[in-house]
Amino acid sequence: MNESQERARYGAAALAHLKGQLPNPFPRTMGPNAMSYLQEVVDSGLTGDLVGRFEQAFAAALGVKHCVATPGCTPALALLAAALPGEPGDEIIVSPITDYGTLQGLFRQGFIPVFADAAPGTVNVCVETIAPLITDRTRAILCVHKTGLVCDMDPINELAARHGLFVYEDACQAVLSTYRGRVAGTLGRAAGFSFDSEKTLGSDVGGCVVTDEDALAERLRFLGHSRGGLHKAGYGRVHTEPGYALRMTQSTAAITLAQLEILPENVAQRDRMARLLTCLVNEIPGVCALPIPDYQEVYSCWMFGITLDSEQFACGVASFADQLAEAGIPGAGMGAYYLIPEACTFLDEYAVARRFPFSQPPADRVYRYGPQNTPTAAAFLQRFIRWSTFCEKYTEEHCRLTAQIIGAVADANRV
């Protein structure tokens, strides 16, 4: 770290300095039973199975057979990466506009990330951008439902089935979003969720994997909860694989269970307000809200995003965003750093130096990472402004005020 750098901050600490006329998700609205569930953890002398209860309740809410709780989505996806078919040096096709947590496990597992471009005009990948990237080394496709907007999964699943690829979802930002009547997280063979304090199901740094597959769920528990350990009669634990200790704590489970009870109303409000705000914003010339696809019945909107037609404004996009924040939209800013092939600077460094996993035999392919991998996504993010402070506290009045602020900033900067 040099003097101009500081450690990244997360959760309430990351948003503490924000002021504005619109809601800030912190302090979070807590489920009324949070205290009694926490009390159970204490009163039971740590014998209560809040983790098991949460896992059952979340699986039921999604209509899946298994939920395996973890300490976050980064570990959830790391666990899935450890359970994926394939060897170090194999390729996984992944969304480029996302969070580091999508990538961490892939890279640590020795998989080579191959970034599919975003579909034009949005933040998500699509079958057309994925298909040309499939090679003999591709093992899986990891789709991120960015902001809560769901990728068009049916064509992606059909493509994957033709090539024998494992499809899974990073549904961190899309809890209870739906796609053609099915809920995000059930659209591939498995999915990771985050219950980080900022997320829609905001708890205390938690996450999980969901899947309908018995064998996969068992393998995730073996690798992630049992640390790759088996009990051998007359001896004790033997570790037959290098597993992890990625268990959720009982107290996190207690809070997450209580938060899950208020999730449906929270998501319904986000959906209503995101749709209203989308209509209001789209009336402002030169400004366009992220499009909500017709196939998505519920938009569990975690962050609200707009794009600018730069030619209509005299100021740059960064300045437009600053003016929005100044005028009262807390946290408005460009999300350029979501472009992971560029923001994860270690990727290109390792690829150029042929460090593991790029050294993995046959090591005959050249990989480079940067905005050039996904030009549509890179160009899109140059016009994109978002605020992750969008939350269930928004009312119609807040939506009208937001649109008013955007309209006023737009008018003040028109060419």
Ligand SMILES: Cc1ncc(COP(=O)(O)O)c(C=O)c1O
């Ligand atoms: C799309 C996405 N993937 C993964 C993560 C990582 O989740 P966690 O913070 O629970 O590890 C996040 C968190 O911001 C995310 O937004």
